Amino acid sequence: MRSRLLVLHVLIASLLLIPLIRLWDVQVRHGDDYARAAAEDHVRQxxxxxxxxxxxxxxxxxxxxxxxxxxxxxxxxxxxxxxxxxxxxxxxxxxxxxxxxxxxxxxxxxxxxxxxxxxxxxxxxxxxxxxxxxxxxxxxxxxxxxxxxxxxxxxxxxxxxxxxxxxxxxxxxxxAPSGGGDPASGIGLSGQEGLEARYDAxxxxxxxxxxxxxxxxxxxxxxxxxxxxxxxxxxxxSIDAEVQEVAERALRRAVEGARDRRLPADAGAAVVMDVRTGRVVALAAHPGYDPDVWSGGISGDAYRELRGRLQPKAIQGQWAPGSTWKITSAAAAVKAGYALDGIYGCPGSFQVGARSFRNFRGIPLGSMPLSRALTASCDTIFYRFAYEMWLKDGGTKPVKRPRDPMQKMAAAFGFGKRTGIDLPGEAAGRLPTRAWKRSFWAQTRKQSCKEAKRARSAYVRAIAKENCVDGHRWWAGDAANFSIGQGDVLVTPLQLARAYAALANGGKLFTPRVGKAVVRADGSVVRRIKPKVAGRLPVPKKVLAYIRKALAEVPRSGTAAGAFAGFPLDRLAVAGKTGTAEAYGKKDTSWFASFAPAGKPRYAVVVVVSQGGTGASTAAPAVREIWSGMYGLEGGKAALR
CATH class of the missing domain: 3.90.1310.10 (Penicillin-binding protein 2a (Domain 2))
Structure with missing residues (x-):
């Protein structure tokens, strides 16, 4: 009996001792740790x-x-x-x-x-x-x-x-949300595209x-x-909401008009730029979309449906520029020694090596000055310039340091590199040179060699074989295509607008800007945003004035005369250039690049419609509508103030 009581006492003492030991461990040995953890658990951010x-x-x-x-x-x-x-x-x-x-x-x-x-x-x-x-x-x-x-x-x-x-x-x-953000709360949101992204900070x-x-x-x-x-x-x-609306409406009508003529007209863009400052007044893209779809988030299915409409084609769309490119070729030709006041023949075709390069529809236009070559858009005169320059550089056996005057002039006009506009995702276009062609050949040679053996078409096999063996060479045909903005040349609408702005303002090549100033809620200025001069055209003032004067005739008696028939050119003299660029497997790309007033330019306007047909039939009428809307001509209200 006594031993049983002893065991019971020991058991009770053990039960009492264990909590005491645990209490000592918690309060004395680890007391500071638990106190700190408790404090941390109860403070929230x-x-x-x-x-x-x-x-x-x-x-x-x-x-x-x-x-x-x-x-x-x-x-x-x-x-x-x-x-x-x-x-x-x-x-x-x-x-x-x-x-x-x-x-x-x-x-x-x-x-x-x-x-x-x-x-x-x-x-x-x-x-x-x-x-x-x-x-x-x-x-x-x-x-x-x-x-x-x-x-x-x-x-x-x-x-x-x-x-x-x-x-x-x-x-x-x-x-859109960044990190742990949520669109419904407004927390953790950041700019994802456009100005929202560029000026997010x-x-x-x-x-x-x-x-x-x-x-x-x-x-x-x-x-x-x-x-x-x-x-x-x-x-x-620097966006003018009224001008932006005019540009978008004109672009939309141009696309719809081309489709009425059974052309695909799958995309387009318009740019309006102040040639004196480099500020962008309007940037339009087709197709558009409603940006309010992002409010509150967007489902995956809705995003996939929207994805094809999201590209800002004015800065990311890249197309061959066609004859709008000829302003660079004309400037290069004069710098290379061709007479500014010379008379040049415009036959229906011109032999470049073993191939005959045709004028538009093979129509001969007789002899003419360089100004008329621009106004009437004679291709064969520029083919001749390019071919003769190519021969002077050694032809198929180029000299050690080819002059390549047309490529260098195009680069000076800002092509082949980003303009530096304050918008993300800008494309650089493509300025094909000897170095570019060699690099492209190195990347595609294996595929060309395979096609040379496997292609069913004899023509495709022949082309593939030539690319396999000699695809790195800068041929006479490359030079001829380059001179009229065809071949491998690609530009963005913004690049072309900046080039025409430089032509219009006397040679200043600006870094375009959309942002004008950052201001506080009370209207005080935090900082101003000013476009910088990125370079100057290596073209004499006399030559620039000559080209401007030639382009002023395009809407009067040149390739855009039909598109501008009845337009009050006496009130607003528009200078410009049509462009109709061929695209492999697609319909022609329609361009019109312009500036006005021709005598004292203030703005440049460029429109492009992919697969829209000729420049005179689609893009030029759209540019006319933009100028008319900006200045309140032809019965409309002026968007400009």
Whole structure:
């Protein structure tokens, strides 16, 4: 009996001793560690969203602004404290919003190890957005019955708004979540394309921070500190909203008109630039899209459907320029020694090596000065220039340092490299040279050699064999095609507009700018954005004036005379050049590049329509409409002020 009591006493003492030892371990040995961990667990950081700056046109009219919409958010902590984990609340909320409850459950769960999106990547102490835009009726249903929707709120949040719809959508760009951001909350959004991306640091501002203490249930006990958010600055651009609208309308009508003539007319672009400053007044692209599709996020299916419309073709579209290119070839020819006031023959065709290169439709135009060669767009005169220059450089056995005057002049006009415009994703175009052709041959030689053996067509086999063996050579045909903007030459509409602006302003090649100034909400200027002079054309003033005068005749008696018939050229003298560029396997690319007033140029306007036919039939009428709309001619209201 006594031994049993002893065992019982030892057992009771052990039971009492174990908690004491554990208590000593927690409070004494590891007390500081647990105290620090407890303090850390109870202090939470909450992000306070900021207001993003707006984007304005050159007269202060909003192109992008913020508007508020009712967004529904859920308090994760309050939801998980419910006995059923908040399932009943989400079921009722799903009925009000008209969405599946399972979808809401995915949105409010936290992104942790093993949990894949959709889920909430942010702090559990921050309201979780579950609906980006709800009706006032739905918001009232939630607000008036808090007992049915504990932890659920319907509050106004800022979102990006485009008051002019599709206008300049490609130039403006859009915002989307970066990192843990969410489009419905406004937190963590950053510019993804266009001006929104390029000037994101100015537009975005800084989010605020709130440091709070929460109890063991997750309820906020007190606020330790708070840093208010800083609103972003506004961006004033050189875009004129009225001119932009005129350009987009003219481009759209040009595409529709070409399609009425049963041409594909699958894409197009228009550029309006101030030739005196290098500022961009309008950038249009077809097809367009509504940028508000990005508000609140976009589904994968919707994005795939939209993807073909997103390219800003004014800066990324690349096409052969056709005869609009001849301003560079004419300048190169004069610099190479051809007489500016000389008379040149324009036969229907010109023999270049073993191949006959034809004029447009093989029509001979007789003898003419260089000015008429531009006005009437005689190809064979430029073929002759190119062929003779090629021969002087050694022909098939080039000299050690070929002069290549046409390539060098085209490079001086800014082709073959990015203009440096303040928009992301600009294409460089392509300026084919001897070095480029050798590099391209090295990349494609194996494929050409395979086709030389396997191709079914004898013609294809012959071409492939030539490319396999001698594809690195700069042939006479390459030089001839280059002179009229064909072959491997590619330009963007912006590059061509900048080149014509340099011709118009006397030789200054600007780095184009869309941004004009960054300003605070009170209108004070943070900084001004000024286009820089990237270079000067190596062309005498006399030659530039001669070319300008020749182009002034194009709408009067040249290739664009039909397109400008009845236009009041006495009120606004337009100078320009048509371009009809062949594209392998496609219909012709239609171009018209211009500037006005011809005597004292102020603006350059360029239009291109891919697979739109001749320059005179599609692009030139569109340019006419833009000039008419800008200056209020032919019965319209002037877009310019």
């Amino acid at each position: 909450v992000v306070v969203p900021q207001v993003r700056g707006g984007i304005l046109d050159d007269r202060g009219r909003p192109l992008v602004r913020n508007r508020t919409r009712l967004a529904v958010t859920v308090d994760h902590v309050a939801l998980t404290r419910r006995r059923d984990g908040g399932r009943a609340v989400l079921d009722r909320l799903a009925g009000v919003l008209g969405v599946p409850a399972a979808r809401l459950a995915e949105q409010v769960r936290l992104c942790t190890a093993g949990v894949r999106p959709p889920c909430w990547p942010g702090s559990p102490y921050q309201p979780i957005p579950v609906a980006g835009e709800v009706s006032t009726r739905a918001a009232l249903q939630i607000a008036e019955r808090p007992e049915l929707f504990p932890g659920v709120s319907a509050d106004p949040v800022p979102v990006r708004d485009h008051p002019r719809g599709e206008l300049a959508a490609h130039t403006l760009g859009y915002v 100015d537009l975005s501002g800084r989010p605020g921070r709130r440091e709070v203490v929460v109890d063991t249930t997750g309820q906020v006990v007190r606020t330790l500190s708070e840093t208010p958010p800083v609103a972003g600055h506004d961006l004033v651009t």
